[in-house]
């Protein structure tokens with residue numbers, strides 16, 4: 398039987414009917430009534446009804462940015478919505494009469510990679526989603542790691558630099574400030590300042606036109622500009638250093654990188670591998686993980702949410 402996956406994003410809500418192999422059967426999408434938690438519940442319920450149609454579906458999974466309890470039912474807190482301890486499962490189940498499973502969006506994306514994408518051949522995987530921020534997901538022993546309260550796996554907030562840059566989470570020095578898409582723009586701006594007459598020349602010229610953004614820096618990376626490549630290299634080395642620490646705790650067989658910045662492919666992975674090797678504790682005395690780019694482009698959250706719902710039902714059958 399098919400399951401439904403819904404991914405609540407900042408600007409849109411995407412949904413699909415997903416088969417047992419992670420394939421999308423049909424999909425829909427609505428603009429996200431961002432900030433209005435009540436209307437989001439309404440919209441999600443309507444989308445699930447519309448997707449199901451007359452066909453029986455086994456369950457629906459809903460993914461959202463934020464902290465979700467370990468029972469996969471309540472959203473403790475969602476940064477972009479006004480949800481505080483929102484009993485999302487209860488409300489949707491009461492309305493739809495269908496099993497509902499709620500999960501963090503990065504967890505859902507990581508689960509899709511583990512089941513059907515770049516992580517499908519390993520039992521232990523760590524995924525870092527390098528978008529505006531840094532999302533994380535951990536699969537350990539074939540299971541998604543959530544922690545005791547459901548708030549685990551927030552890899553973007555692992556501290557990389559003591560007393561480092563302030564982070565949106567209220568702390569300082571988190572990986573998110575050194576390894577995200579936003580960090581890439583900051584690092585590129587620094588190179589434009591320091592090296593305006595040297596490798597930063599093209600970055601400085603681009604910035605004179607308009608503020609540096611993902612598009613302009615991405616284009617310079619693709620064109621092989623030395624300043625933009627240096628920025629990406631610094632970003633990758635920050636991530637590789639963090640992966641060495643994560644490896645000491647989790648010992649994954651594979652690190653998977655998703656999100657907009659991962660489009661850089663090998664240009665991102667090479668500096669990650671280099672810094673990982675330089676910082677891995679007890680290097681040479683144990684096997685090492687490999688580093689790959691995620692296989693899903695846009696649908697990881699939907700596919701992962703649907704499959705997590707299917708797994709939840711199967712485990713309780």
Ligand SMILES: [Zn+2]
Pocket residue numbers: 553554564565566567568569571573
């Ligand atoms: Zn943080």
